[in-house]
Amino acid sequence: MKTHNLGLASLALSLFCAPTVAIGVSSDPNLQQASSLDEKRETIDLSHYLYTEKLDGVRGYWDGRKLMTRTGKPIHAPAWFLSALPEIAVEGELWIGRGQFERVSGIVRTNEPNDENWRDVTFWLFDLPHYPGDYKTRKQFLDQTVTRINVPFIRAVNVKPFTSDLQLQRDWQLWQKQGAEGVMLYKEDALYLPGRGTALLKLKGYEDAEATVIEILEGKGKYRGMMGALLVESANGVRFKVGSGFTDEQRKTPPAIGSQITYRYNGLTRNGLPRFARFERLRPEE
Template identity: 45%
Template sequence: MTQTDATAGRVMLATAWTQGADPAGYWVSEKLDGVRALWDGQLLRFRSGRPMAAPPWFTASLPPNALDGELWLGRGTFDRLSATVRRDTPVEAQWREVKYQLFDLPGDGGTFSERLLKMKAVLALRPAPFVQALTQFRVANASALEQKLWQIVQSGGEGLMLHHGDALWQAGRSESLHKLKVAEDEDARVVGHVPGKGKLSGRLGALLVELPQGQRFALGSGLTDTHRQKPPEVGAWVTYRYRGRTPSGLPRFASFLRERQPE
């Protein structure tokens, strides 16, 4: 498998963590609200596989190994980061603030614990201050995991990621990689606009969205006045937060978070 084969749009994806499950055997890290970035040894790419216009000095500092991680500016800075990394022509001063937080070596044959050790060795051969291995740690039990989650969230973080130490790398959804958040988030495609009523008359009332499995629901909570005046177009993908599901599988307490930018 070549470096490009390992990273061009092929990523390992997380499933939701089961509340109260035993975290023994798992490495835990903060879930960063950044932009997923894959390095194939030649190009830096978005999760979709589309090349990213990064400055030459940024990519020149990266090792020949395939890398998976998040471009990050810090907690609560997603919109500014997204604007920076999605420009066709990179702005030097903006990229100087960006950190590449690494969490895996895609396509490598070792276990996750072995890949973590190899990642640190790879970075030591070509150190750069903006390329870092994301901090991974262990927790003693489910109670300690919950405590760590609330600590991260109260500090402005998104949640936690859990990756089993014995897991081999695989493309697609994995039962060895999990995300844990106070509120989950998912994407849905906009299929229509629901007119507003009452004080929202003449503006958008809700987005009619469709889940990947085909179910539809109206998403109105979380929309700002700007969204109601100029809503995401039909066909756009949006991200929403929710807490649990109905018996039919629809999200409960769904709230609009942001429009997902094309990659």
């Protein structure tokens, strides 16, 4: 095993390294999930949060031996990429750049990794799922780990402390103009807790979710002969139509029945339906 000359952090490493490696190929890594800040802003004190740009890539989990998606499906990266990863569990975003989700998603989902394509991918690490301690402690050790690895395609996200709502909005607006997807906020004194809670928040100005395509509805007027809308069903069984956000090409070749889409919306109506639901993208299998 590699030695870690990182001061007091070495003791903490010894406490969690062995069980992490023993995880192996989990069908469900049981990762921490973000709650929406848009829905909880009135009840949350952000003074103990750190934040960074939300990267629009593919979430990756490395268990110390194998790389996988957030749902546990294997990611077939080149050997040179995997060999640089640490012997501890880390999670982050496999990312190429703003507006490049479709490309990175295609690269990550390929069973036969292409070296040239993977040279464009950076694994931006943001947490240590099994490391003891609060986020501030985990982030410090993560930064040290990335420095020790010292390769250009494995990086640690940069976080900044919350100082005011005004500054958060300014940063978000600046990032948004540059093509960013949103903001992620980490509670610095919180332990890593699998599932959804307030230890991890996201700010997007809108919500997004997944739904399954139930029926393809024919268009009218200028969309005659093409798809007009999709009838979809959310995870909690609510059915509704998604009719905007599509290109003409997507209307000619719509998502297949049974496939999953990601849609955006602005809150819920009084009847519990997504307000202003619009298509964002076809959801790749994970």
